[in-house]
Amino acid sequence: MKITDIELHAVGVPRHTGFVNKHVIVRIHSDEGTVGIGEMSDFSHLPRYSIDLNDLGKGLKSVLVGKDPFNLMKINQDLLDNFPEAMYYYEKGSFIRNGIDNALHDLCAKYLNVSVSDLLGGRVRDKLKVCYPIFRHRFMEEVEENMDVVRKRYEQGFDVFRLYAGKNLDADEAFLAKVKEEFGSRVKIKSYDFSHLLNWKDALRAVKRLSRYDLGLEMIESPAPRNDFEGLYQIRLKTDYPISEHVWSFKQQHEMIKKDAVDIFNISPIFIGGLTSAKKAAYAAEVVNKECVLGTTQELSIGTAAMAHLGCSLTNIHYTSDPTGPELYTGDVVKNKIIYKDGYLHAPDKSIKGLGVEIDDVLLEKYRVPDLSWGEVTVHQLQDRTSDSKE
Template structure:
């Protein structure tokens, strides 16, 4: 080995990394000239001085680094565009792409059921900015977020910025959050339902043994009692045309069951109704066993008193948690509920920012916080929520219902947060869901009930599988990352103080 080759080995330049594919400029060749290299490569002056002592070194360096990605100079990175597409995941879920002047881009997701315009509205506030200034840009746009889907645009942008920043610096997003506590992320999955106990048993066994999930969640809805006389009080008033207590019913009717807050329906569950709901849980627990945690959700809209009665009726089944028994903002009611029950109580999927969680945490009103990264503020804000909960002895699980973009953003956040328990995976039975993306490290998204954390892949570690995404565009909008110049101009004065 020549002295020049020894030097290259020390500099780590003998095994160049592949150039990342650039879908925005696929025909642009990498710059391999020696002049380009010595202009952009970040080698110290002393090392370069030593390199020039050997006559062939410039040629060797240029040759050895011809495939190294030098597309990004982070300090000079600027946002040039935001584009979107709308998928059929969970009915309607939009993806966004933030483009830059250096060809790299970041992916984000507007929470399921939210309008892509929540994100597009922010484009004019981002153009010309350096996407690596993630916190500054987040503080600039967070005033346009709110609870639940209202935060969809802000969170989508935040995800895309971390994806961009990771790609610019060639590190995974979790590294930018301070490092990782785990290499894989535990997932929780829906408990399969079926028309017969035998079929349900078969499906549960498949979920646990073949798919490898180690944590389940089940619905315990009062709608299961709709055809059982003597189980509910004051329920008939709230039934829809199909006779259901539809928790996601007519959202345009302000007086519908779906739009009436829990304390105001005055639906009550009788002792007979409680016994029927307990029997549903007993059946699932007998199939699953006690080694696997079972969480519960989607009970319906009824008041705190009935929530306590239901919780006590289910205590003996040692459920992992009771989720969203009352609305998240009713802090004092959550405190009363948690104090009354031994089963852990949990809420948070619709809360925006750490500020929204603080009252619940400070008052020990919940046992576990449950942010959805697509509503809570994105990766960094969700980690801050987890860290604050940890300081107060409270664990964090994570809600997730969307495309692989928000899923992987959540995986990075979960890996970087110590008090994390489990992340929801809501699309297990959607056969094409994982195919919407390709991992840049070549590994599967999920293996036996655990998400694989990208250990070296930059950003979120995924790229879109364009052909698959195009097959699942929503009928209302078949465009695919088309230009959006109509969102370029700022039309308001945004400052929120005088």
């Protein structure tokens, strides 16, 4: 089997907050007639530059057309040569590699008449416990807005939440107090995610302040600036909670291992460049006896399906994971949206081959956008995914 063509389709899908995220839907065609689909998720994030989709398509065709899609390792190396790691976890090159690698896995699995999880080594589970994100408080009036999110999502079956913290600690504290008063032990806050906004000393002070409202806290996420391995190590020594950090390059993961800087590696295909690389990162964590959590940039159903296959095939995930993207958007581009039930992400039925989701061309046209350009947005909007900066 040989790759014959690549299609890239830019879409803009609104979140419930009103913020429109742009993604690229990938189709890879083969001379056998089998087509693989993938997703380059969430180009609407920092760093603030966009990709020329026409130029990207031509470049990818020059790399991929004529290749055997089963040569996953060689193709991933070629992609890495063309779109290299940059030690930044929202690096656009990782998004590009991820979408292509997803589609290659879908293509190969469909050709073999198996699911992607079979291609990854088989499942050890069929569902993953996940949390719903509570986005960062910048103003006190957002506390009640986020309480409404908890109430609504709790009714839908989500009982674990992740708090993006550290921008307004008074509001964070008020929110946690209200959650504890209203829900008690029925709701769990699995992590405080500081998203590299604080240095480790400020993050430690924030943890001490917020931990009095401990609602089943599982971990502290990203409590130091990006690539501050010493800071991660210092805060890990000084708190009883496990420290988690995203993996966005193998060099960065190596430095975290060498420094013994984290307890839990946050692994997501979008940040490390695809299922092939994410599996390698998870295996590296297992070798050094570290746990993993499945992270997210909040993908649509295609990207989330790939993550579900990965997460259900890994043996070192024992914490609540993060992928709830399809629940954050008002729409999607597939016929069979990924399923959440009782706070779990369910992997697609193994009887549906490949990733287990199918593009709906009507929806693809509905959400199609001409390019990945930015428009007028602020840094706060890009960080917090709101339609209004309130400033």
